[in-house]
Amino acid sequence: MGVEVSVEGLTKSFGSQRIWQDVSLTLPQGEVSVLLGPSGTGKSVFLKSLIGLLRPEQGSIVIDGTDILQCSSKELYEIRKLFGVLFQDGALFGSMNLYDNVAFPLREHTKKSESDIRKIVMDKLELVGLLGAEDKLPGEISGGMRKRAGLARALVLDPEIILVDEPDSGLDPVRTTYISQTLIDINAEIDATILIVSHNINLARTVPDNIGMLFRRQLVMFGPREVLLTSDEPVVKQFLNGTMIGPIGMSEEKDEAQMAHEQALVEAGHHAGGVDDVEGIVPQMKATPGMPERKAVARRKARVRQILHTLPSAAQSAIVDSLDEDGEASSAEGDYYQDDYSQRDYRDDDTQVIPVYSADAYDAEGHNQPHGQK
């Protein structure tokens, strides 16, 4: 089973440029999480920090009991072996065919025989649907195939944590769904902890168990998927709907005057773009029939049940509904409704759900004034 990744108070700058600050979240063991955020908010920087390629100046990243910001380089080397990483372009070696690309980590990091390597490589190529393409060079195949080859290579060392940077970039919606299905199937097969960085709303709505969002140097929230997908936070709603109306601007920082101007345009009949009906919860993708059950599903149910009372009421209802669909409502309701949630302020609870932005969370300059963050 994949290991938990626990991030606490993480802050990263490049020189005087603060990328994000005080980011705290836990990727639960073996679950699939997505980190959303507008372009340039530091999602890739976060992903590279998790594997120790970039070094945040504050905070901790605890993986399998080791804080990778404090450990020796030898320990970091060992921790890195737990990871499989799919970078945006697949990061394949252009001069090697797909077989050799996928075999590369096995030849570099293990003493396995070529016949053992062959078995593993063919197995992973089959998992990502690339059997028959092993002799092709990266330059001879499509972007989607390159991504799948990169994914196969990320899997050969049996990673416990898989980091995936924008699996959808450069892919059409159908291929994006295929790669989403592959990620879910991989999770079912090897039960790895998976973090996907993306700004694809369809993927975010259908793939993960948990969703987080970065915006204006803060982690806006992180928690069960139902929390973000039912959120009323302006930045989340704008992001999900893809409209120009809201705190996200072309260059990220949008001030009050700009927001008022855009609102006036819309009131005068200008189309703000995006779609209005991207709301609510749609069913989560399941492993392809014939694959093992995702073990994360049962673990997540138990985990979410424990924190349910700390979540916003819309998220609670959505979670209870999803359990209803699974035929669990009657046994679950007894547990859920012991508490009077309507009387609770979820922001005061000890929870990983960190809603920071609301309508009153911006000062006169349009800068955020985070509240409720732990």
Ligand SMILES: Nc1ncnc2c1ncn2[C@@H]1O[C@H](COP(=O)(O)OP(=O)(O)OP(=O)(O)O)[C@@H](O)[C@H]1O
């Ligand atoms: N090695 C680096 N040195 C200096 N600045 C960097 C470095 N890597 C990233 N940055 C800066 O960090 C910021 C966040 O970049 P990052 O690629 O993480 O954003 P992102 O959210 O992944 O964006 P996108 O969705 O467009 O891929 C950018 O301003 C980028 O220029």
